[in-house]
Amino acid sequence: MINPHFSTKERILSAAEDLFAKSGFAGASLRQVTSAANVNLAAVNYHFGSKENLINELFKRRLDDLTGARMAALDKVKSTRQPTLESVLEAFVQPALSLASDRGGGSSFVRLLAHAFAEHDQRLRRFVSDNYGHVLKEFAKVIAHLLPHLSKDALYWRLDFVSGALTYAMSDFGMIKKPVGITDEQHRRTAAEHFVRFAAAGLRAP
Amino acid sequence: MINPHFSTKERILSAAEDLFAKSGFAGASLRQVTSAANVNLAAVNYHFGSKENLINELFKRRLDDLTGARMAALDKVKSTRQPTLESVLEAFVQPALSLASDRGGGSSFVRLLAHAFAEHDQRLRRFVSDNYGHVLKEFAKVIAHLLPHLSKDALYWRLDFVSGALTYAMSDFGMIKKPVGITDEQHRRTAAEHFVRFAAAGLRAP
DNA sequence: GAACGCTTCAAACAGGCGTTCGAATACTAG
């Protein structure tokens, strides 16, 4: 399961991502993690200091990638002559979906995000929103510009629905809904198409 | 916090709902629960047998109410001359929202649902979908009838987005979004209006 | 090859976990 060619740190991160996604942060123990990573128990505290910090590093790694890809995609869309709502939504969802179906890991990360949302724990929530918030705001600004008739209130409600729909749908992504016989790439494109169409219409609602 | 007039069983259920919603099922211990409920530690195993069964009872109690209220509301809508998509969605969301803002408890339950969905754990997931699935199917049938042009595939994708939007929007419900100075009732109605409008437009997407 | 920093290791630490048990208490029926 865990590639032995990777460094101890990376193997811990991968195993932790999988196990925390499966059982939650409190539900998976460091002994399970280190055992799955083929690594000594003490390695976690040596390399990460504590379990909580390991969780933070986990999020930092993926969120940096995700937000980076999203901002790049958004910039690309903004630089086109006439950005459409659909293209902006695509810039939002495609990086998330490609992360979700990334074979080199990351397929568990979306579920981790779902856990983070479910957690009432303030520390983790703030950490996520600190690394996440500015991207959402940037998208909100562009979308607000594309939907000038929409009140600020309505916009925020709808953006919340959009991220909820995405997170929730992606938690099951590849687990339940993918029909046999089609590739990850096809499945991802189908999901993105359905999502963009749904979200755009919802945002444009009268 | 916990009403001392209630029975031991009910106090355990209430405290457990709050704490599990805050910290997850593995994150909150029976000692925390019994302490918050002002009840002896052994009472949980006496009344519920085990921690896992306590969790199941927790879900059963609320889901029975929720699905009951939803089916009743749906039946009422179906009996009208011309059911609209909006009225069906209202029948779906209103019981959930009134549960979420129910002061006598239940305000934590939605977050519990989010936890359950984040959990990879098959037992809990199946338990929820067993008590939940037939209601979703019933709504799907009615909605499919109202949107005859929509393919089965597209319908299922969109319904998934709808439940995701609802679940995650409601997880924060009353915590973040409620402005000061307006009542729960007003807030609930606002949320329902925004949601129904968004979801209806999304479902109707071309 | 000795000395060095970096990493790994087995073992132990104190503390929390879910669960169990037998005695003590509360309540109800005869």
Add this chain to the structure above:
DNA sequence: CTAGTATTCGAACGCCTGTTTGAAGCGTTC
């Protein structure tokens, strides 16, 4: 009032938790 059942209680069970520790193993540099 008494007998019997239902509930509560404190204490303990064995197990698992995150973290720490000091020794052992490593590759590099002088």
